[in-house]
Amino acid sequence: MKQPLHTDAIAPRDPETVMKLARMGAFHACRLSSMRVLLRRLKSEGWTFERRHFEIDAKADGYAVYTAHGPDHSYSLVAFSNNLPPEKRSDRVIATEWDATFTLLDGVPDAAEIAFLSRNIPRQEAGRVTGKSLSVSRANRSVRLFDYVVEQLAAGQQPDEQRVGDVGYLMRTTAVYGSGKLGAADREATSGRPEFKGPFQIEMLSVYLTRAFVMDLVEHLAKLRAPDTAVALQPSLRRRFGIGNSTGLGMAPFLINHPVLLNNWVGAREHALARVRNIAQGDAETFAEFNTLLARARVNAANWRSEHPLQIEKLQQLRTDLAQLQTHLAANPLGGQHPWNHLWVWAEQALGLEGQEQLASLMIEPHGALVDDLADTMHADEAGAFMIDGAMPVATLTSVLQDVYGWALDTDWEDEKARARVWYTSQEKLEPRLAERFDEPVEAYEQPLCPGRDAACLFSDLRAHGTGTVAAFLRDHPEHRHIVRRAQIGARYPYSEIRDNMISAQMLPIDLLRAKLSFFGAGHFDPRSDRWVRINMYKDAPFPDELARMDADDWTFPPLKEAGQ
Amino acid sequence: MTWSLNEVDSLSKKAARGSGMSWGLAEEAGKAARGLCEYGFDGPENLLSLLRDHDNLPYDDIAPKDHAGVWSAAKGGLCPVAAGAALCDLADDIARDAPLQMKGVVRPLLLLPFVQGAVAQSGRDLCLCWDGVQLHVSRDGVQIAGRESDLDCAQAPMVQVRAGLAREGQVLARAGRARMAQTTAAQLGEYAQRTYAPDTEASRLKGAGSNLSDND
Numbered sequence: 001m002k003q004p005l006h007t008d009a010i011a012p013r014d015p016e017t018v019m020k021l022a023r024m025g026a027f028h029a030c031r032l033s034s035m036r037v038l039l040r041r042l043k044s045e046g047w048t049f050e051r052r053h054f055e056i057d058a059k060a061d062g063y064a065v066y067t068a069h070g071p072d073h074s075y076s077l078v079a080f081s082n083n084l085p086p087e088k089r090s091d092r093v094i095a096t097e098w099d100a101t102f103t104l105l106d107g108v109p110d111a112a113e114i115a116f117l118s119r120n121i122p123r124q125e126a127g128r129v130t131g132k133s134l135s136v137s138r139a140n141r142s143v144r145l146f147d148y149v150v151e152q153l154a155a156g157q158q159p160d161e162q163r164v165g166d167v168g169y170l171m172r173t174t175a176v177y178g179s180g181k182l183g184a185a186d187r188e189a190t191s192g193r194p195e196f197k198g199p200f201q202i203e204m205l206s207v208y209l210t211r212a213f214v215m216d217l218v219e220h221l222a223k224l225r226a227p228d229t230a231v232a233l234q235p236s237l238r239r240r241f242g243i244g245n246s247t248g249l250g251m252a253p254f255l256i257n258h259p260v261l262l263n264n265w266v267g268a269r270e271h272a273l274a275r276v277r278n279i280a281q282g283d284a285e286t287f288a289e290f291n292t293l294l295a296r297a298r299v300n301a302a303n304w305r306s307e308h309p310l311q312i313e314k315l316q317q318l319r320t321d322l323a324q325l326q327t328h329l330a331a332n333p334l335g336g337q338h339p340w341n342h343l344w345v346w347a348e349q350a351l352g353l354e355g356q357e358q359l360a361s362l363m364i365e366p367h368g369a370l371v372d373d374l375a376d377t378m379h380a381d382e383a384g385a386f387m388i389d390g391a392m393p394v395a396t397l398t399s400v401l402q403d404v405y406g407w408a409l410d411t412d413w414e415d416e417k418a419r420a421r422v423w424y425t426s427q428e429k430l431e432p433r434l435a436e437r438f439d440e441p442v443e444a445y446e447q448p449l450c451p452g453r454d455a456a457c458l459f460s461d462l463r464a465h466g467t468g469t470v471a472a473f474l475r476d477h478p479e480h481r482h483i484v485r486r487a488q489i490g491a492r493y494p495y496s497e498i499r500d501n502m503i504s505a506q507m508l509p510i511d512l513l514r515a516k517l518s519f520f521g522a523g524h525f526d527p528r529s530d531r532w533v534r535i536n537m538y539k540d541a542p543f544p545d546e547l548a549r550m551d552a553d554d555w556t557f558p559p560l561k562e563a564g565q
Numbered sequence: 566m567t568w569s570l571n572e573v574d575s576l577s578k579k580a581a582r583g584s585g586m587s588w589g590l591a592e593e594a595g596k597a598a599r600g601l602c603e604y605g606f607d608g609p610e611n612l613l614s615l616l617r618d619h620d621n622l623p624y625d626d627i628a629p630k631d632h633a634g635v636w637s638a639a640k641g642g643l644c645p646v647a648a649g650a651a652l653c654d655l656a657d658d659i660a661r662d663a664p665l666q667m668k669g670v671v672r673p674l675l676l677l678p679f680v681q682g683a684v685a686q687s688g689r690d691l692c693l694c695w696d697g698v699q700l701h702v703s704r705d706g707v708q709i710a711g712r713e714s715d716l717d718c719a720q721a722p723m724v725q726v727r728a729g730l731a732r733e734g735q736v737l738a739r740a741g742r743a744r745m746a747q748t749t750a751a752q753l754g755e756y757a758q759r760t761y762a763p764d765t766e767a768s769r770l771k772g773a774g775s776n777l778s779d780n781d
Binding site for chain 1: 589
């Protein structure tokens with residue numbers, strides 16, 4: 001791509017526009033998403049992959065080891081497969097057994113390590129790992145697809161494409177733990193390595209190798225079942241399987257508890273969008289590429305399945321928006337001065353949130369040379385932002401609150417609907433949950449996950465306190481310490497704070513989940529309730545053994561031929 | 566068995582909250598326990614000992630009151646987390662002129678991560694000392710001089726934080742993993758338990774799930 005003429009007159013979007021739950025709940029993956037960043041690196045650095053062990057019997061009991069070799073380090077996915085009775089299968093965190101469990105290990109395991117892991121990884125939370133483990137995860141089979149695909153392959157036939165597309169994966173991960181959980185290595189232990197500097201690269205590598213394992217497993221089981229007739233999946237159909245994921249409320253507090261990281265993720269995408277909008281003149285090649293991407297995005301939207309009424313409505317909006325976008329472009333082809341900004345300004349008026357956010361990802365997509373460096377800004381030094389600036393005058397903090405939490409200061413917190421919910425952690429399995437404040441006796445256990453309400457309380461006490469420094473104020477008011485920290489972070493990091501009410505009666509946790517999962521690079525968000533969502537990861541991406549000879553960076557949208565076009 | 570630093574931070578924060586600290590101070594307690602582990606000290610055990618001493622005591626009883634440059638608690642021992650947080654908040658002023666003195670600090674070693682925070686904030690070296698031990702803190706690290714056995718002191722009659730003029734003593738090595746006894750983890754876990762709501766069948770279903778199958 002030619003380097004486009006560029007200005008910087010158009011600023012990134014205002015956080016008041018971006019950091020609203022409804023909009024965050026319409027975010028789509030983009031080329032800065034973690035999975036995309038990972039595959040670009042694996043490809044450009046020429047990583048190699050090997051299946052070192054695959055010792056699994058016809059009942060699916062056994063283990064496998066997949067190793068990825070990078071320039072300086074090797075990492076191994078150690079997978080344990082389990083013959084799980086169907087009644088034990090659950091995606092909830094309360095489950096105790098899974099179809100498959102995994103760890104991503106730093107290096108290559110020897111027999112003793114595999115033996116140690118075999119006693120711990122299948123037990124997940126009930127086990128322990130050492131600092132050599134970088135992640136711990138598990139996955140369950142899709143009942144709708146797994147056995148069907150084994151049967152088809154065993155009979156020498158390919159599975160039905162429609163059926164594959166309707167589900168999209170053979171297994172879904174139900175938790176992928178990193179950052180020191182269960183004794184695994186802290187993020188800081190490996191974040192100095194270029195491949196793990198970016199956020200969630202460990203988890204995304206683990207999931208990428210998990211997808212390869214699951215596909216090998218289904219072919220292996222078919223072969224064991226019918227050695228004479230079994231066939232492998234046809235490669236292009238094979239790539240249409242992603243790896244699923246089921247995500248619950250546990251992920252929602254993560255975004256609130258990592259404000260600097262959230263800022264850096266959103267900021268990178270917003271700066272990418274602003275850079276594209278600032279292009280003074282585009283080129284025909286990129287316009288053509290964009291139009292193809294739009295057609296592919298329409299295929300993606302058409303293939304996206306959900307039974308949830310809210311999501312059905314959103315999908316309808318997305319499909320309508322994309323059709324309208326295509327019609328608009330037919331009548332008003334890209335060109336002239338600031339072509340992308342013209343399109344964007346039109347879209348802000350003409351399209352719904354789904355269409356706008358999909359367009360943002362689409363506009364960024366063909367501009368890799370212009371935006372890909374922003375991936376290097378997406379990691380966060382959260383420890384560095386922890387310190388409170390005690391010398392800040394109370395008056396300054398007051399004006400920060402007015403700026404960052406204006407909406408909250410205008411909210412009537414006496415209204416029960418404004419504080420209808422309570423975030424709490426359950427005693428059982430330490431599962432994060434959401435309760436109705438006025439129906440359930442859990443207020444005493446409330447987690448500090450409503451920055452807006454807390455900021456409003458702080459504001460009122462600051463007013464009463466008068467002048468002086470934040471240090472003096474906090475000596476008298478330790479109960480405000482957490483929100484003072486947040487507010488000061490909010491003043492420095494514009495996209496760190498969600499500018500919406502986390503405990504209102506209308507709040508939808510799935511909006512938080514979707515925002516986070518979009519930054520991972522997930523697609524096909526399929527809420528199962530207002531607090532639980534399924535997604536698909538790496539659908540249409542090349543497998544590890546295909547990376548060297550295939551495009552590693554063109555799979556967020558399906559190929560056009562999938563829809564027979 | 567070793568623990569990740571993140572586990573220590575997370576468990577300590579919950580335990581501190583469970584014993585009655587505000588969320589903001591509990592965050593500081595988690596970071597302090599973790600910070601001590603990063604230098605090979607038993608941060609969790611120090612915190613556990615503090616929580617036992619100060620369990621559910623009112624903040625006003627254990628927080629620092631300033632009497633002409635000497636900090637002390639209204640009743641009994643001074644909380645190192647409350648005092649440490651206050652010290653960090655005043656990072657730019659601390660030890661600029663006279664040394665800061667703190668009377669009757671419970672588990673004074675827990676002040677070390679806060680002094681490090683103040684050094685990071687202000688850029689000025691500081692010395693933290695009590696009884697026969699001195700910890701010299703700079704942005705480059707920590708050096709220890711004097712009687713190391715005093716590090717584990719349950720309560721120091723007088724703690725000083727002063728400008729760190731001399732860099733002396735043994736450089737403390739960094740540790741990437743935490744040591745925490747199972748019994749310590751279990752007892753911190755008991756405090757942490759107080760932050761978890763007891764389950765009911767209704768909360769199990771309503772709180773996180775849906776009526777749709779998760780096995781399809």
